[in-house]
Amino acid sequence: MKTYDIVIVGGGPAGLAAAASAKKAGIDSILILERDKELGGILNQCIHNGFGLHTFKEELTGPEYAGRFIDVVKELGIEYLLNTMVMDISGDKIVTAMNRTDGMFQVQAKAVILAMGCRERSRGALNIPGYRPAGIFSAGTAQRLVNMEGYMPGREVVILGSGDIGLIMARRMTLEGAKVKVVAELMPYSGGLKRNIVQCLNDYGIPLKLSHTVVDIRGKERLEGITLAQVDEKGKPIPGTEEDYTCDTLLLSVGLIPENELSRGMGVEMDSVTSGPVVNESLETSIPGVFACGNVLHVHDLVDYVSEEAGRAGVNAAKFVKGELSEGGKDIPLIATSGARYTVPRHINVDKMDDLLTVRFRVGAVFKDSYISVYYNDERIMHRKKQVMAPGEMEEIILQKEKLAAYPDLQSITVKIESE
Amino acid sequence: MEKKELICIGCPMGCPITVTLDNGAIVEVTGNTCPRGKSYAEKEVTNPTRIVTSTVRVEGGERPLVSVKTKEDVPKDKIFACMEEINAAVAKAPIKIGDVILENVAGTGIPVVATKADAAC
Numbered sequence: 001m002k003t004y005d006i007v008i009v010g011g012g013p014a015g016l017a018a019a020a021s022a023k024k025a026g027i028d029s030i031l032i033l034e035r036d037k038e039l040g041g042i043l044n045q046c047i048h049n050g051f052g053l054h055t056f057k058e059e060l061t062g063p064e065y066a067g068r069f070i071d072v073v074k075e076l077g078i079e080y081l082l083n084t085m086v087m088d089i090s091g092d093k094i095v096t097a098m099n100r101t102d103g104m105f106q107v108q109a110k111a112v113i114l115a116m117g118c119r120e121r122s123r124g125a126l127n128i129p130g131y132r133p134a135g136i137f138s139a140g141t142a143q144r145l146v147n148m149e150g151y152m153p154g155r156e157v158v159i160l161g162s163g164d165i166g167l168i169m170a171r172r173m174t175l176e177g178a179k180v181k182v183v184a185e186l187m188p189y190s191g192g193l194k195r196n197i198v199q200c201l202n203d204y205g206i207p208l209k210l211s212h213t214v215v216d217i218r219g220k221e222r223l224e225g226i227t228l229a230q231v232d233e234k235g236k237p238i239p240g241t242e243e244d245y246t247c248d249t250l251l252l253s254v255g256l257i258p259e260n261e262l263s264r265g266m267g268v269e270m271d272s273v274t275s276g277p278v279v280n281e282s283l284e285t286s287i288p289g290v291f292a293c294g295n296v297l298h299v300h301d302l303v304d305y306v307s308e309e310a311g312r313a314g315v316n317a318a319k320f321v322k323g324e325l326s327e328g329g330k331d332i333p334l335i336a337t338s339g340a341r342y343t344v345p346r347h348i349n350v351d352k353m354d355d356l357l358t359v360r361f362r363v364g365a366v367f368k369d370s371y372i373s374v375y376y377n378d379e380r381i382m383h384r385k386k387q388v389m390a391p392g393e394m395e396e397i398i399l400q401k402e403k404l405a406a407y408p409d410l411q412s413i414t415v416k417i418e419s420e
Numbered sequence: 421m422e423k424k425e426l427i428c429i430g431c432p433m434g435c436p437i438t439v440t441l442d443n444g445a446i447v448e449v450t451g452n453t454c455p456r457g458k459s460y461a462e463k464e465v466t467n468p469t470r471i472v473t474s475t476v477r478v479e480g481g482e483r484p485l486v487s488v489k490t491k492e493d494v495p496k497d498k499i500f501a502c503m504e505e506i507n508a509a510v511a512k513a514p515i516k517i518g519d520v521i522l523e524n525v526a527g528t529g530i531p532v533v534a535t536k537a538d539a540a541c
Contacts, residue, residue: 047487047535049471061473063487063536067517147475150484175474175503194434198427199470203496387453388433 005029005321006314007095007109009086009262012041013303014294014310015115016069021314022113023076027321031107032073032080033097039073039080040066041117043303045144048168050195054304065303089266091287111289111317114263114277115310118295120165121255130217133224139165139253146172154249158226159183160214162190162197164301164392166253171200173251180204181245184212184228186235189366191255191392193301214250215242223248256299263292273342274298281348281357282316282325283309291317298344298360301394305360326352332410339363339370339417340395348413350404357399359415363389367417372397375414376407389417421447424465430456437461469493472502473535476521481513481538488521489535494528501526513540 005027008015011034019032038044043051046062053059056068073080084099093109120138137145137153143165145151155178159166162185170180183201188211190197201208209228215237216227230241258276260268269278269286276297277285284291293313294306319325329351334343343361367389374382374397382397389395397415404410421442428435428451437451439461446465449458463469471493475485488511494502502525511521515538522532 044536047475047489048473049489059471061487061489061535064517067536147487148483148485150475150477175472175499176507194427195429198429202427203470387435 001094001106001108003029003108004031004110006031006111006113006317007093007107008032008113008115009089009095010034010041010115010117010294010296011036011039011080011082012115012117012294013043013066013069013306014117014296014313015041015113016066016073017307017310018113018115018291018293018314018317019078019080020069020072020076021311022318023078023314025315025318027318030078031109032078033084033086033095034080034082035085037083039070039082042140045140045147046168047147048172051303054302055307062303069307086262089262091267093289111291111320113310113313113317114260114268114285114290114292114296115294115313116259116262116296118256118258118299120252121257123252126160126252126254128214128217130226131220133217133219133222135219135223135248136217136250136252139163139169139251142169142249142251143172146176152176152178153251154223154247155179156181156247157249157251158214158228158245158247159251159253161185161253161255162192162208162210163253163255164192164196166251167192167196167200169251169253170206171204173249174204174206178249180206181247182207182209182228184209184214186211186213186231187391188233189390189392193392213237217250223250226250256295258296258299260296263296266290268292271298271342271346273336274344276344278347279345280331281345281353282319283313283345284316284320284325289317289320291320298342298362301392305394308358309360332404333412334359335412335414336361337414337416339365339367340372340415341391343415348399348404350401350410353399353401353404355401357401358396359399360394360396361415362391362394363417364391366390369419371418371420373416373418374399375416376404377409377411383418426461426464428452428457428460430454430460439465441465468496470496470499472499472506472525472532474503474506476506476509476511476532476534478515478538479510479512480540481511481515482541483538486511486515486521486538487535488532490525490528491531491533494525494530498526498528502528502532506532511538513538
């Protein structure tokens with residue numbers, strides 16, 4: 001069996017950034033396994049601009065952003081296999097994969113970086129009543145069809161869910177000549193970025209109906225129409241508010257779920273809120289030497305943060321291989337509560353952390369003029385005002401090693417949202 | 421006096437901005453929390469522009485389409501004129517990122533460039 005220092009599962013933005021940073025940290029034996037026919041992952045179908053403002057200080061399209069990292073990976077001579085599906089990773093890091101050239105094969109990794117990304121929630125997860133005709137797509141599937149395969153899914157479109165992919169596809173379908181009649185969102189706020197609401201809906205006069213959902217789907221062979229209804233604060237449709245729309249296409253943009261079958265298979269501890277692995281300050285999962293980054297860890301809002309996070313995972317995997325990721329020290333749990341839904345990482349070892357550690361989280365509702373507060377034990381040590389926080393956007397706090405190390409008897413760090 | 425309400429797109433904060441205009445001249449910008457918000461609002465009410473991204477059919481390439489963008493912002497009211505020309509265009513592989521596909525799209529003086537590479541096959 002071939003042995004690699006680091007095997008990276010996934011050649012999207014997370015896998016590429018992790019590979020480049022691990023290589024720069026001195027690891028030569030790296031293998032990226034990618035199931036698609038090219039590197040770049042989901043960025044290949046995200047042809048819109050707006051990527052890389054933080055990383056490159058310019059607005060790139062998805063393929064351009066991916067292209068920069070692909071170029072780096074190629075320049076660094078990092079080995080990768082395309083059209084290769086990872087079937088299983090064992091607890092002792094034997095990776096089983098298959099492709100048409102090599103058939104089924106196994107490689108032994110000293111460290112593994114999980115970078116499989118996420119996938120879309122489907123109609124089945126929503127329990128929408130009605131028929132099951134053709135013409136119902138996840139927004140990302142439609143995006144791939146339009147932007148990569150050259151097919152238009154339909155001409156009269158309703159979009160359920162105001163996640164970013166749904167908003168982007170509202171604009172894209174409009175530009176390609178389709179009529180997007182409405183975007184319906186179950187929640188009283190959009191899950192998408194502000195700029196996407198402005199530039200994808202407002203620019204084209206596409207109405208966004210908050211607190212609305214699809215309650216009926218009509219058409220036996222092909223979709224013929226849907227019914228929208230307003231929902232109450234519990235998300236239940238309000239009788240009498242139904243409105244019929246004729247349409248041949250319904251796009252679903254109703255959330256992303258980290259794709260963790262492999263992680264679960266190898267017995268990594270999972271976080272029920274993020275649906276990603278529980279990780280420590282080094283982005284290391286409950287299995288030593290197995291790291292996670294990008295959307296497989298928690299769904300990100302901006303790819304810039306994926307690249308940054310994956311870069312850290314790569315460096316830490318390199319340290320692990322070289323035996324520099326020190327053991328020992330005490331793990332301190334991070335607790336997310338009162339509006340903060342989760343934190344990544346979920347526990348930190350002060351001895352092992354860098355001087356500064358970025359902790360990312362999301363809020364569970366829209367908060368205005370509220371504070372992000374951080375408590376060491378019961379003492380509030382950070383209190384930062386934010387004008388607006390929304391579930392669609394990630395928040396962050398930065399912890400300082402010096403301050404943590406100086407704090408006596410630190411048992412827990414709590415992150416919460418406070419009104420004052 | 422005329423008031424225009426905007427949502428700033430400069431960052432995830434999405435500040436609600438109000439621009440007060442007097443005969444088309446900007447009198448006041450309020451609601452922004454940083455200078456970027458002010459310049460965004462000023463531009464948005466006087467000369468709104470957008471980058472247009474789309475795809476162009478490819479001949480002789482590995483893929484049926486190549487993704488493209490206008491190299492710079494085009495006036496917002498020219499978006500659909502740009503799309504018409506982009507949809508009529510055909511690119512010949514091999515294509516590199518940055519290759520000019522249309523030199524002057526919809527009379528804007530701005531080129532449309534490839535945002536993805538495609539080797540000839």
